[in-house]
Amino acid sequence: MFKSLPFIGYWQKTTLSLWLIAAQCFYFADTEIISLDPWNEFRLMVEGFIRPDFFATEYLLEAMWQTVSFALLGVVFGLLWGAPLSLVYSNRFVATLCALTRSIHEIFWALLFLQIFGLSPITGILAIGLPYGATFARVFHDILLQSPKTTVQTLPYGTDKVSRYFYGRISHVLVPIMAYIRYRFECALRSSAVLGFIGMPTLGFYLETAFRQGHYHEGAALLMLFIALIGTISLWCRPRLIAVYFVAALFTLPSIPPVDGALLWRFITQDILPPALQNLSTWSQIDLGVMKSLSNWSLDLLVEQAFPGMIVTLLLALVSLAMAHGIAVAGSGLASSLLTGRFISKVTHACLLVIRSVPEYIFAFIFMMLLGPSMLPAMLALALHNGALIAYLTVRQSDTTQVGPHYNGRIDGYCYDVLPQIYPNLMGLLFYRFEVILRETAIFGILGIASLGFYIDSGFSEIRYSTALFLMGCTALLNIVVDIISRRLLTANTGTQISCARDSATRADR
Amino acid sequence: MRLLHMVCLALLSTLSTSALSAVFTFTAIPDENESQLRTRFEKVALYLEKELGVEVKYVPVKSYSAAVTAFRNNQVQLAWFGGLSGVQARRLVPGSSAVAQGNEDQFFKSYFIAHKSADLIPSDSFPNLNGLTFTFGSKSSTSGRLMPQFFIERNLGKKSEDVFTRIGFSGDHSRTITQVQAGAYQVGAVNYKVWETAVENGTVDLEKVNVIWQSPAYPDYQWTVREGVDKKFGAGFKAKIEAALLGMKDPDLLKSFPRHSFVPAENADYEPIESVAKAIGLID
Numbered sequence: 001m002f003k004s005l006p007f008i009g010y011w012q013k014t015t016l017s018l019w020l021i022a023a024q025c026f027y028f029a030d031t032e033i034i035s036l037d038p039w040n041e042f043r044l045m046v047e048g049f050i051r052p053d054f055f056a057t058e059y060l061l062e063a064m065w066q067t068v069s070f071a072l073l074g075v076v077f078g079l080l081w082g083a084p085l086s087l088v089y090s091n092r093f094v095a096t097l098c099a100l101t102r103s104i105h106e107i108f109w110a111l112l113f114l115q116i117f118g119l120s121p122i123t124g125i126l127a128i129g130l131p132y133g134a135t136f137a138r139v140f141h142d143i144l145l146q147s148p149k150t151t152v153q154t155l156p157y158g159t160d161k162v163s164r165y166f167y168g169r170i171s172h173v174l175v176p177i178m179a180y181i182r183y184r185f186e187c188a189l190r191s192s193a194v195l196g197f198i199g200m201p202t203l204g205f206y207l208e209t210a211f212r213q214g215h216y217h218e219g220a221a222l223l224m225l226f227i228a229l230i231g232t233i234s235l236w237c238r239p240r241l242i243a244v245y246f247v248a249a250l251f252t253l254p255s256i257p258p259v260d261g262a263l264l265w266r267f268i269t270q271d272i273l274p275p276a277l278q279n280l281s282t283w284s285q286i287d288l289g290v291m292k293s294l295s296n297w298s299l300d301l302l303v304e305q306a307f308p309g310m311i312v313t314l315l316l317a318l319v320s321l322a323m324a325h326g327i328a329v330a331g332s333g334l335a336s337s338l339l340t341g342r343f344i345s346k347v348t349h350a351c352l353l354v355i356r357s358v359p360e361y362i363f364a365f366i367f368m369m370l371l372g373p374s375m376l377p378a379m380l381a382l383a384l385h386n387g388a389l390i391a392y393l394t395v396r397q398s399d400t401t402q403v404g405p406h407y408n409g410r411i412d413g414y415c416y417d418v419l420p421q422i423y424p425n426l427m428g429l430l431f432y433r434f435e436v437i438l439r440e441t442a443i444f445g446i447l448g449i450a451s452l453g454f455y456i457d458s459g460f461s462e463i464r465y466s467t468a469l470f471l472m473g474c475t476a477l478l479n480i481v482v483d484i485i486s487r488r489l490l491t492a493n494t495g496t497q498i499s500c501a502r503d504s505a506t507r508a509d510r
Numbered sequence: 511m512r513l514l515h516m517v518c519l520a521l522l523s524t525l526s527t528s529a530l531s532a533v534f535t536f537t538a539i540p541d542e543n544e545s546q547l548r549t550r551f552e553k554v555a556l557y558l559e560k561e562l563g564v565e566v567k568y569v570p571v572k573s574y575s576a577a578v579t580a581f582r583n584n585q586v587q588l589a590w591f592g593g594l595s596g597v598q599a600r601r602l603v604p605g606s607s608a609v610a611q612g613n614e615d616q617f618f619k620s621y622f623i624a625h626k627s628a629d630l631i632p633s634d635s636f637p638n639l640n641g642l643t644f645t646f647g648s649k650s651s652t653s654g655r656l657m658p659q660f661f662i663e664r665n666l667g668k669k670s671e672d673v674f675t676r677i678g679f680s681g682d683h684s685r686t687i688t689q690v691q692a693g694a695y696q697v698g699a700v701n702y703k704v705w706e707t708a709v710e711n712g713t714v715d716l717e718k719v720n721v722i723w724q725s726p727a728y729p730d731y732q733w734t735v736r737e738g739v740d741k742k743f744g745a746g747f748k749a750k751i752e753a754a755l756l757g758m759k760d761p762d763l764l765k766s767f768p769r770h771s772f773v774p775a776e777n778a779d780y781e782p783i784e785s786v787a788k789a790i791g792l793i794d
Binding site: 034035036037038040041056058059114115117118119120197198199201205208209210212213214215218257258259260263275368369372373447448457458460461462463 | 535543544545546547548549569570571572573574575576578579580582583584585598602625627643645648649650676678679680681682684685688689691692693694695713715718792793794
């Protein structure tokens with residue numbers, strides 16, 4: 001549609017398309033503002049943040065430690081199974097399996113494992129470790145692909161395979177891999193806290209209760225502690241200390257409640273089956289009637305829950321993506337010392353840190369109070385969190401950008417000189433985050449926004465495991481289809497440009 | 511296929527060897543004020559330990575469904591359930607029984623509360639809610655979801671989705687009050703005790719939100735004991751639990767639930783809840 005406008009470049013086209021699509025989605029989405037007098041509650045919240053109560057929470061230190069310990073053990077478990085798989089990631093089956101695992105949010109994994117292991121640390125560690133391992137597999141594979149192969153060719157004849165591999169390949173990429181693991185550890189801390197929302201003994205457990213029940217003094221204190229925990233990661237997470245932390249985490253795990261084998265067996269063979277297949281003892285009992293009720297069951301689920309949920313999920317994710325774009329561009333501008341000078345850029349930096357550390361759930365909660373229960377609060381929450389994250393990562397690049405001698409330090413100069421240099425990276429990050437945004441819509445389902453997460457949560461709370469699993473499958477498929485389409489679109493249109501952007505995106509992520 | 515089953519079973523059975531340790535575990539979520547959950551209920555655990563003569567542990571949970579799961583998986587042998595979650599749990603673990611309920615739970619009720627802008631007048635007859643916005647509490651709450659939905663559908667003769675222009679699940683009774691007071695929803699359904707506590711504490715602005723209808727009475731919260739405790743902890747253990755619960759007189763302990771006292775209960779008391787849950791399609 002931009003053929004007749006040759007002066008509009010590639011990135012302008014991409015940006016305009018993104019905004020056009022998002023505007024259409026916004027039109028169809030439910031964005032009504034319904035709230036008559038939220039100010040009373042808002043005042044209480046502000047009061048809570050002015051006078052946070054750090055002593056209201058029981059077992060606070062334990063909760064903070066468990067947040068770290070679940071994150072650490074989850075990442076280690078993820079590495080244990082993800083790292084070896086990265087070597088065979090080019091296998092199509094492995095790649096699909098990893099994509100499926102990755103596409104399901106930690107919360108859903110946790111809800112599923114909760115049924116099997118109960119409120120056990122295994123639930124939390126698996127819920128973090130499974131999707132993280134799948135991500136490690138893919139990212140390590142990508143990083144390995146970029147490593148130079150020349151060293152391997154210079155090794156003496158007869159060098160054994162293992163040495164060739166470690167010396168020739170791994171040693172080249174050890175630094176980026178370590179940096180990436182570190183970045184994922186920060187993500188895992190957030191995930192670990194979020195798992196508290198559904199019952200793991202981490203900070204989120206108390207954070208959610210405090211906000212839900214209106215104990216804002218307590219909630220504010222917990223939120224501040226959590227942000228401080230993430231903000232000071234580089235201080236307390238020294239490479240040498242990790243081994244110590246790991247051992248301590250293993251020893252201080254909450255006791256693992258016993259798992260009853262017979263019940264687990266019943267869960268696998270009965271509870272998770274669709275109603276029509278339950279109570280069948282042999283395959284031969286499956287006849288036309290069973291098949292018919294099975295297809296009715298899945299059709300009903302598709303029409304009543306899966307499709308509406310998917311539509312809401314997609315609308316939510318697309319609008320959030322465009323909003324995150326706006327926030328990222330504005331935020332990276334404000335935080336760039338080239339544009340705003342040292343002081344403002346420092347302040348913006350601090351704001352970006354705070355915004356990206358706050359779980360989206362809390363944002364959505366606050367906005368829901370102010371704007372009412374439509375999709376708007378969720379959109380803003382996703383956009384703020386992801387926009388701030390992208391801005392933060394982009395600014396690291398823009399601070400090292402070289403500017404020409406004509407650079408005037410004003411907004412026009414910034415747009416002419418700096419923005420074009422950082423824009424491909426920013427867009428790369430943005431599209432890379434789309435997958436994440438799509439997954440994160442899950443959390444809002446638990447807050448009551450009718451995304452797929454809402455129906456999955458209902459399935460679990462009505463103890464209809466088959467429904468929940470069916471919908472989890474739909475979620476995974478949706479994520480994979482979106483991933484494939486977006487990749488096709490991007491590579492077909494741009495070829496090298498995007499792969500550069502994605503390359504720098506992964507690099508910036510570190 | 512046969513062989514595979516056997517292998518799986520053998521593997522799984524190794525997991526259950528540790529199930530023999532004789533710690534008696536219970537869980538409870540109060541319907542209001544979840545702060546300091548562990549501190550409060552560990553006192554109850556101490557009381558039970560003294561009465562039962564075995565080690566007693568409290569497991570904090572976040573939601574009714576988590577409590578049901580823990581009960582089903584035999585990670586707790588005693589639970590303070592809501593009406594609906596108790597029914598769900600006893601269906602999942604046949605042989606389990608309700609042993610005690612709060613004095614108040616014999617005739618529990620829900621309040622419908624409305625924001626003043628909805629122009630609904632308090633009345634004994636069911637209000638006309640057509641075309642309004644409405645919020646339930648948590649999805650598996652009896653007083654915040656199950657019974658309100660049942661009364662709406664029975665009185666207005668249609669599915670709740672068709673009555674309201676917007677339906678929400680606030681997740682919690684106190685959130686329901688906050689949201690209706692803020693005007694985010696016009697009407698909401700709330701546990702009557704939570705409402706009365708909020709009014710007493712002065713956290714509600716009665717100019718903005720007030721009760722417009724109260725439901726008929728129904729049975730709610732109860733203590734449910736898992737099947738097989740007699741086998742694991744010795745004959746007569748279930749009776750001992752029942753006696754300990756009914757004999758709980760310390761106001762400090764009862765305050766955690768919060769109930770005046772506990773009275774005997776049995777599974778049959780909750781048949782109405784089960785049939786209501788079936789009627790609105792929450793259980794099959």
